[in-house]
Amino acid sequence: MNIFRIFPVVSLLALLAGAVLAGNSAPIAVSQPWVRALPPTQANTAAYLVIDNPTGVAVTITGASTDIAERVEFHTTREVDGYQRMEQLQQLELAPGQRLELAPGGTHLMLLGLQRMPAVGEQVQLCLYVAGGEETCFSAEVRREGGQSSHEHHHH
Ligand SMILES: [Cu+2]
Numbered sequence: 001m002n003i004f005r006i007f008p009v010v011s012l013l014a015l016l017a018g019a020v021l022a023g024n025s026a027p028i029a030v031s032q033p034w035v036r037a038l039p040p041t042q043a044n045t046a047a048y049l050v051i052d053n054p055t056g057v058a059v060t061i062t063g064a065s066t067d068i069a070e071r072v073e074f075h076t077t078r079e080v081d082g083y084q085r086m087e088q089l090q091q092l093e094l095a096p097g098q099r100l101e102l103a104p105g106g107t108h109l110m111l112l113g114l115q116r117m118p119a120v121g122e123q124v125q126l127c128l129y130v131a132g133g134e135e136t137c138f139s140a141e142v143r144r145e146g147g148q149s150s151h152e153h154h155h156h
Contacts, residue, residue: 026059026128026135027054027130027134028054030050030052030138031049033140033141034047034049034141034143034146035047035111036048036144037117037119037120037143042117044114045111045117046109047072047109047124048102049140050099050100051094052098053095053098053099054097055096056096056097058094059094059130060094060131061074061092061094061128063128063129064109064127065127065129068115068118070112070113070114072109073088073089074091075088075089075110077105077106077108089107091131103146119142120142121141123139123140123141124140124141124142125137125138126140
């Protein structure tokens with residue numbers, strides 16, 4: 001038995017339980033987060049993830065942050081006259097039980113004013129803030145493109 005392997009898991013569970021009891025943890029679940037790797041000359045990039053609201057009440061996500069960028073905005077993509085245009089959303093709303101998929105070509109987190117472009121394989125820390133003061137933080141892997149779909153147009 002390797003107690004040094006078990007201990008971190010136990011302490012992590014204790015921390016999670018503590019966060020729930022303290023009421024600091026947001027009632028949403030985040031999965032499949034990733035950040036797009038772009039050329040290092042780019043000042044901005046996007047992050048994608050799936051957000052679930054497993055509760056019986058509506059949840060409003062009022063903001064997001066990361067330590068590698070000045071600010072994070074919610075954007076949605078809309079086609080106007082054949083062009084893909086990004087529009088800022090002030091907040092994200094999740095109805096009871098709703099799943100929201102932030103994916104390329106749709107709604108995404110925009111990381112603006114990067115200190116530097118993160119490298120492929122790096123883990124980026126992101127936090128979402130929920131109306132009511134709770135937050136949920138997670139790490140997102142940096143990739144060139146998403147796992148499942150890859151609708152990318154490369155210009156050389
Ligand atoms: Cu954007």
